[in-house]
Amino acid sequence: MTKHIFVTGGVVSSLGKGLTSASIGLLLERRGMTVRMQKLDPYINVDPGTMSPYQHGEVYVLDDGSETDLDLGHYERFTNSPLSRESNYTTGQIYLRVIEKERRGEYLGRTVQVVPHVTDEIKQSILNLGGPDVDVVITELGGTVGDIEGLPFLEAIRQIPLDIGKDNCLFIHLTLVPYLKAAREAKTKPTQHSVGQLRQIGIQPDILIVRTERPIDRDQTDKIALFCNVEKQAVIVEVDKEFSIYEVPIGLAEDKLDQLIINKLSLPAGPLDLDDWQELMRKIRIPEHEVTIAVVGKYIEHRDAYKSIYESLDHAGFSKSTRVLIKRVEAEELEQQGPEMLLSGVDGILVPGGFGMRGIEGKIQAVEFARSCEIPYFGICLGMQCAVIEFARNVLGLKEANSSEFASDTDDPVICLLEEQKDVTDKGGTMRLGAQPCALTPDSRAAACYGSEEVSERHRHRYEFNPEYQQAFTDAGMIASGIHPQRRLVEVIEIPDHPWFVAVQYHPEFKSKPDAAHPLFCGFIQAAQERHHQRMQATV
Ligand code: GLN
Numbered sequence: 001m002t003k004h005i006f007v008t009g010g011v012v013s014s015l016g017k018g019l020t021s022a023s024i025g026l027l028l029e030r031r032g033m034t035v036r037m038q039k040l041d042p043y044i045n046v047d048p049g050t051m052s053p054y055q056h057g058e059v060y061v062l063d064d065g066s067e068t069d070l071d072l073g074h075y076e077r078f079t080n081s082p083l084s085r086e087s088n089y090t091t092g093q094i095y096l097r098v099i100e101k102e103r104r105g106e107y108l109g110r111t112v113q114v115v116p117h118v119t120d121e122i123k124q125s126i127l128n129l130g131g132p133d134v135d136v137v138i139t140e141l142g143g144t145v146g147d148i149e150g151l152p153f154l155e156a157i158r159q160i161p162l163d164i165g166k167d168n169c170l171f172i173h174l175t176l177v178p179y180l181k182a183a184r185e186a187k188t189k190p191t192q193h194s195v196g197q198l199r200q201i202g203i204q205p206d207i208l209i210v211r212t213e214r215p216i217d218r219d220q221t222d223k224i225a226l227f228c229n230v231e232k233q234a235v236i237v238e239v240d241k242e243f244s245i246y247e248v249p250i251g252l253a254e255d256k257l258d259q260l261i262i263n264k265l266s267l268p269a270g271p272l273d274l275d276d277w278q279e280l281m282r283k284i285r286i287p288e289h290e291v292t293i294a295v296v297g298k299y300i301e302h303r304d305a306y307k308s309i310y311e312s313l314d315h316a317g318f319s320k321s322t323r324v325l326i327k328r329v330e331a332e333e334l335e336q337q338g339p340e341m342l343l344s345g346v347d348g349i350l351v352p353g354g355f356g357m358r359g360i361e362g363k364i365q366a367v368e369f370a371r372s373c374e375i376p377y378f379g380i381c382l383g384m385q386c387a388v389i390e391f392a393r394n395v396l397g398l399k400e401a402n403s404s405e406f407a408s409d410t411d412d413p414v415i416c417l418l419e420e421q422k423d424v425t426d427k428g429g430t431m432r433l434g435a436q437p438c439a440l441t442p443d444s445r446a447a448a449c450y451g452s453e454e455v456s457e458r459h460r461h462r463y464e465f466n467p468e469y470q471q472a473f474t475d476a477g478m479i480a481s482g483i484h485p486q487r488r489l490v491e492v493i494e495i496p497d498h499p500w501f502v503a504v505q506y507h508p509e510f511k512s513k514p515d516a517a518h519p520l521f522c523g524f525i526q527a528a529q530e531r532h533h534q535r536m537q538a539t540v
Pocket of ligand 1: 352383462
């Protein structure tokens with residue numbers, strides 16, 4: 001029978017619940033268990049696809065095209081749990097289902113209520129992930145205990161032990177123990193209140209993970225155990241990791257969290273095998289090289305807006321023994337100050353995905369700077385579209401070239417909407433989404449990076465390279481080196497006569513892992529390393 005772990009959070013948000021859940025998943029997998037991961041988000045949007053990156057950070061796209069919470073990115077980077085539409089539910093989705101059932105008459109005239117109808121729907125979404133070949137389902141509940149909109153979810157997980165048996169469920173609660181400088185003391189009261197609130201709802205946590213900036217005394221954790229009604233050894237202290245988020249599982253394993261979970265759920269686990277992960281951490285602590293990559297975007301100050309891109313750059317750095325320093329460049333600032341001012345001295349330039357007009361001209365200037373100064377360039381989605389516009393304007397001489405997203409009446413829409421997209425008015429889930437095949441040109445730079453000519457990557461965009469211009473681009477030196485094999489859409493462009501200029505219509509950042517860096521990010525970092533080396537030699 002599948003066992004269920006529920007991860008909740010209290011005191012404040014941004015405690016790293018996603019990271020901790022992913023780390024637990026990794027530890028259980030490394031003890032031979034088959035794990036499924038899931039996130040429940042109490043907000044009312046049906047999915048985060050329509051939310052601003054300022055509100056929500058990055059939208060993480062899965063193979064099946066679902067637009068999900070960025071914590072699913074952690075799940076994929078840490079575990080092998082297959083993720084799908086069933087891995088991320090929001091209040092919006094749950095209610096949508098309940099209302100659709102009501103409209104179909106499936107409630108047979110009964111009054112439809114939060115308990116039991118909404119909670120039943122939530123429970124079903126959780127239990128569906130279990131099965132004969134799944135040992136553990138880890139369900140992370142978004143938000144913080146005490147949020148009004150989280151209540152139906154907490155009520156649903158409270159009921160699950162009654163349905164499937166107490167011994168098959170485990171509640172893990174994450175809280176913050178702040179350190180008060182003035183009192184020179186770590187404070188446990190917020191944790192006590194948070195657990196108190198959970199217990200009022202009827203949930204007694206089995207394990208507490210307390211997040212702290214600095215280590216805390218055993219006295220304090222014993223006090224937390226006593227006041228929160230938890231066994232002493234079930235209070236785990238997770239101190240902030242200075243060096244890398246990928247150290248989190250190692251810290252939790254040192255505190256024997258995996259063993260605690262295995263004992264409490266009576267899981268038939270094997271010994272922990274973390275050797276390669278530990279080896280990776282050792283290696284990345286002493287990199288041999290260093291490069292600076294400029295990421296030119298418009299949500300630069302938001303820590304999570306380009307989350308997977310920053311992670312993928314790190315992964316490529318790990319594989320090339322290179323510390324990747326990221327220079328975050330605000331595209332609008334670049335428009336004002338010019339590219340020389342902000343981009344001189346970087347070893348590579350990356351323009352990530354995005355929507356809307358703001359900052360576009362700055363991104364196009366960044367591309368021009370990379371192309372003309374022979375700085376390695378990596379364009380992703382909008383970053384590819386900007387590269388196409390720049391080339392059209394400055395090499396093909398089509399001065400007004402643009403994407404019809406930004407100038408619907410341009411004479412040269414080098415990026416445009418396909419016929420099938422023209423009549424779509426709904427915003428949610430209506431883009432080209434999810435995994436699609438791509439055939440790479442033999443001997444292209446992209447094919448060399450992948451070591452393959454047939455790949456699959458995830459998409460999330462509406463606009464496409466306009467095929468009417470493809471020949472003119474090829475003749476002038478920008479080739480389409482990746483094509484959708486059936487639909488003939490341009491997926492990858494590159495400039496062979498440049499040290500490294502590759503741009504892709506898809507999002508490779510969703511498929512990179514710390515121990516399996518994405519080939520294009522590796523190629524980009526390798527090229528940046530070469531440029532760095534040349535720069536250093538030139539200054540000697
Ligand atoms: N706005 C562009 C489009 O819709 C690019 C989207 C993206 O970068 N994800 O095609």
